[in-house]
Amino acid sequence: MATTQDGDTILETEGLTKEFRGFVAVSDVALRVKRGTIHGLIGPNGAGKTTCFNLLTKFLPPTRGTIRYEGRDITGMKPAEVARLGLVRSFQISAVFPHLTVLENVRVALQRARGGSFDFWRSDSLLKSFDARAMELLEDVGLTAYARHNAGELPYGRKRALEIATTLALDPRMMLLDEPTAGMTHEDVGRIMALVQRVAKGRTVLLVEHNLTVVSGLCDTITVLTRGRVLAEGTYMEVSRNPEVKAAYLGTDPGISGGEGHG
Amino acid sequence: MAEASVVTGAAAARHEEQGFWGFTRAQAIAFLAMSAVVVVSPFLLYPVFLMKVLCFALFACAFNLLVGYVGLLSFGHAAYFGMGAYITGYAAKAWGVPPELAILMGGAIGAALGLPFGWLAIRRSGIYFSMITLALAQMVFFFCLQAPFTGGEDGIQAIPRGTLLGVFDLTADFTMYWLVAFIFLAGFLLIHRIVHSPFGQVMKAIRDNEPRATSLGYRVEQYKLMAFVLSAALAGIAGGTKALVFNIATLTDVRWTMSGEVVLMSLVGGLGTVFGPVVGAAVIVTMQNYLAEFGAWVLVIQGAIFIACVLAFRRGVVGEIGNALRVKL
Numbered sequence: 333m334a335t336t337q338d339g340d341t342i343l344e345t346e347g348l349t350k351e352f353r354g355f356v357a358v359s360d361v362a363l364r365v366k367r368g369t370i371h372g373l374i375g376p377n378g379a380g381k382t383t384c385f386n387l388l389t390k391f392l393p394p395t396r397g398t399i400r401y402e403g404r405d406i407t408g409m410k411p412a413e414v415a416r417l418g419l420v421r422s423f424q425i426s427a428v429f430p431h432l433t434v435l436e437n438v439r440v441a442l443q444r445a446r447g448g449s450f451d452f453w454r455s456d457s458l459l460k461s462f463d464a465r466a467m468e469l470l471e472d473v474g475l476t477a478y479a480r481h482n483a484g485e486l487p488y489g490r491k492r493a494l495e496i497a498t499t500l501a502l503d504p505r506m507m508l509l510d511e512p513t514a515g516m517t518h519e520d521v522g523r524i525m526a527l528v529q530r531v532a533k534g535r536t537v538l539l540v541e542h543n544l545t546v547v548s549g550l551c552d553t554i555t556v557l558t559r560g561r562v563l564a565e566g567t568y569m570e571v572s573r574n575p576e577v578k579a580a581y582l583g584t585d586p587g588i589s590g591g592e593g594h595g
Numbered sequence: 596m597a598e599a600s601v602v603t604g605a606a607a608a609r610h611e612e613q614g615f616w617g618f619t620r621a622q623a624i625a626f627l628a629m630s631a632v633v634v635v636s637p638f639l640l641y642p643v644f645l646m647k648v649l650c651f652a653l654f655a656c657a658f659n660l661l662v663g664y665v666g667l668l669s670f671g672h673a674a675y676f677g678m679g680a681y682i683t684g685y686a687a688k689a690w691g692v693p694p695e696l697a698i699l700m701g702g703a704i705g706a707a708l709g710l711p712f713g714w715l716a717i718r719r720s721g722i723y724f725s726m727i728t729l730a731l732a733q734m735v736f737f738f739c740l741q742a743p744f745t746g747g748e749d750g751i752q753a754i755p756r757g758t759l760l761g762v763f764d765l766t767a768d769f770t771m772y773w774l775v776a777f778i779f780l781a782g783f784l785l786i787h788r789i790v791h792s793p794f795g796q797v798m799k800a801i802r803d804n805e806p807r808a809t810s811l812g813y814r815v816e817q818y819k820l821m822a823f824v825l826s827a828a829l830a831g832i833a834g835g836t837k838a839l840v841f842n843i844a845t846l847t848d849v850r851w852t853m854s855g856e857v858v859l860m861s862l863v864g865g866l867g868t869v870f871g872p873v874v875g876a877a878v879i880v881t882m883q884n885y886l887a888e889f890g891a892w893v894l895v896i897q898g899a900i901f902i903a904c905v906l907a908f909r910r911g912v913v914g915e916i917g918n919a920l921r922v923k924l
């Protein structure tokens with residue numbers, strides 16, 4: 333594998349491996365995500381997709397391997413530093429700040445993007461300057477009417493939408509979305525798809541998704557993971573014809589297109 | 596996240612508009628009522644008792660800042676309270692430092708201890724965080740037991756209250772009361788400002804969902820440490836003030852039971868509520884006063900209250916009232 337990176341690659345891993353007490357969750361993964369694309373990461377339950385996300389965003393230290401982002405080695409970095417470089421993730425189980433309002437959820441992200449702050453002696457009415465931008469982002473995901481509700485009260489699908497709005501507030505160069513449509517109603521799925529498509533302009537997206545309609549509709553390239561290993565890579569047409577991929581799916585999880593349970 | 600909703604006793608379903616100083620309307624009314632009580636009560640009740648309540652109320656508010664708004668449960672806050680008492684007492688007695696400066700020195704020692712202790716403790720979360728704070732506080736206790744300046748078992752006695760700003764002689768309880776009332780109200784308002792500042796917004800986000808705050812690029816350790824130091828400094832000020840009120844600083848102030856008492860006060864009043872720690876402190880101090888003649892039974896009764904709160908009133912007195920009225924208090 334080439335050690336120098338061409339300008340087209342934004343994220344690249346080499347030999348990425350994660351073992352949990354001898355159990356290999358991610359094994360020798362070489363991933364290469366092209367700048368400006370929507371890259372799908374699919375595979376049956378337990379394939380290691382979320383673990384991969386945790387490794388890429390430094391929420392877990394890898395057992396072996398390296399991660400390069402924008403040409404620099406980020407393998408030894410802390411998760412907050414990686415986020416500050418514009419590599420921002422969402423979580424598989426909806427991650428909002430339940431006791432903050434919907435508006436505050438987005439504002440907290442905008443606040444960080446402007447540098448964060450330790451000024452404990454000043455009034456939080458200063459944060460009102462972020463309200464206009466926050467409302468724009470909420471409008472994008474159809475949450476305007478909920479702005480003053482506590483995020484914890486939102487139905488599941490709307491929490492996912494809020495999470496995307498919060499992620500977008502950071503204006504990330506690269507977004508890692510872990511099953512953004514899981515647990516959503518059919519029409520919500522459509523809206524999130526359209527949103528991802530729109531916001532992906534000028535960014536790179538790495539997307540974990542069980543819903544194959546979403547995957548085929550959005551992704552330029554797809555990497556199929558099973559038992560921690562890369563099984564196949566290519567366009568949707570290419571991987572869906574791959575007999576090994578078919579076998580892996582049929583063998584372990586026939587209902588992949590139905591999404592999965594959520595907490 | 597389900598746990599957080601229990602911890603923060605906050606009930607309001609919908610967000611309420613915030614006005615002056617970040618108070619909601621209900622909170623502003625409650626604050627005015629509390630201030631009125633603070634101003635009127637010395638004319639009706641024994642000022643020394645009231646000063647004790649106010650010192651512990653500030654201590655409990657400082658503690659609550661950490662557990663209620665950052666989600667960090669410290670079992671070692673006696674260290675900052677007790678060292679605050681010792682340093683203020685020693686400075687006032689041995690060096691003749693004026694009271695306002697002596698109390699600030701109490702706050703400074705709280706912050707100075709809180710910095711390394713917080714730095715060590717925030718590396719862990721949950722029960723491990725609590726255990727580290729407890730262990731460090733025990734070290735402070737043994738230090739105070741051995742160090743010559745603390746007076747060992749006797750403590751520092753006959754601490755002079757001194758003259759405030761070189762003008763007001765604090766020997767009279769009534770004069771001292773107004774200083775304590777001022778310190779309490781200023782501390783209370785400062786804590787409320789911290790919670791309703793840009794910094795406080797991040798604090799609450801970390802309490803609600805730490806991994807998410809990290810993923811947004813927040814260096815959560817720095818925020819936690821800052822909150823820890825602020826809490827420890829205010830606990831030191833509370834301890835220092837108490838030392839001047841009672842003219843004494845003893846091992847009781849740094850013992851682990853003091854750490855337990857502040858947990859109990861916050862729990863009784865309502866963790867994560869604005870007024871809960873104040874009410875909790877008033878309840879516990881009153882109880883200790885009236886039950887003092889029963890000796891060891893005080894502990895048994897406190898234990899029973901603790902269990903009752905955990906089992907039946909998880910939101911605490913203020914949390915339950917707020918929940919019934921559907922307002923955040």
Ligand SMILES: Nc1ncnc2c1ncn2[C@@H]1O[C@H](COP(=O)(O)OP(=O)(O)OP(=O)(O)O)[C@@H](O)[C@H]1O
Binds near residue numbers: 357379
């Ligand atoms: N912290 C951990 N400790 C031990 N084992 C883990 C840990 N995290 C994940 N695993 C295991 O690693 C494997 C991969 O898990 P991972 O969550 O990455 O799968 P996934 O592809 O995201 O699955 P899903 O589609 O169900 O979300 C699973 O067998 C899981 O049990």
Ligand SMILES: [Mg+2]
Binds near residue numbers: 383
């Ligand atoms: Mg997963």
